Amino acid sequence: MAPDETRTDTGVTRSRMPAALSRIVSPLLDLLFPPLCHCCRAFIPEPGEVRLCPSCREGALPIEGPLCSCCGRPFATPGGMDHLCGDCTLSPPPFVAARSALRYEKSTRELIHSFKYGYKVMLRRPLGLLAAPHLDHFVAGFGADLILPVPLHVKRLRQRGFNQALLVAEIFSRRWGIPLSRTDLRRTRWTEPQVTLSAAERAENVRGAFSLAKPAELAGKRVLLVDDVYTTGSTVKECSRVLREGGAVTAVLTLARGVD
Ligand SMILES: [Zn+2]
Ligand SMILES: [Zn+2]
Known part of the structure; x- marks a missing residue:
């Protein structure tokens, strides 16, 4: 279509x-x-x-500042400037910044759930339309060379039939005129679903799960890594670590983010 x-x-x-x-x-x-x-x-x-x-539509609430200037976590207290959160101060992530458009609750949560687990692929468009305006400013400032979706393992791709991160990345690529690569970042190791795992278990679960197809092609590139939801960030951190090893600078974009 x-x-x-x-x-x-x-x-x-x-x-x-x-x-x-x-x-x-x-x-x-x-x-x-x-x-x-x-x-x-x-x-x-x-x-x-x-x-x-x-x-x-009112239930699709945007993530609003002040935020952690690195991981994009919204602070509970309104007003004030963006600043680093405690986690990013103690343990700087391998990406330069992560930004999410919407709070992962209410109608946003329902839409993403139907999109991802209800196999309603057509929901990528309303989700993309809702999310993108909240990310325009950040994307313009970052100046990306390439958009990469978080890849699925081929076994999961066969189970689900589509990669939700790729479908979102396609919408973002068209909106901002940034080339999309489906193959540079690969998931080479099968991992168990993250849903029931703790933050530490999630990080351990995805360690070594990703690799670059042609590292030389990404050296020196500025990359937007796209996923559907930012929860603990373990998956996008592991992808960003691999990209950083290949010489790329990564910023992470997600439709939504879990809020405490
Ligand atoms: Zn409604
Ligand atoms: Zn942070």
């Missing part, structure tokens, strides 16, 4: 048809397939591009 197309939940595609035709066809499509909120399934008279009802 072309990037500018939208798709109804029933699979009907509304490409960029001529305006005159659209005026006739769109109301008919709305009648046959009424626009429903991607999150709560409520009818939305004016769905717009994101297709969330006002209530679910």
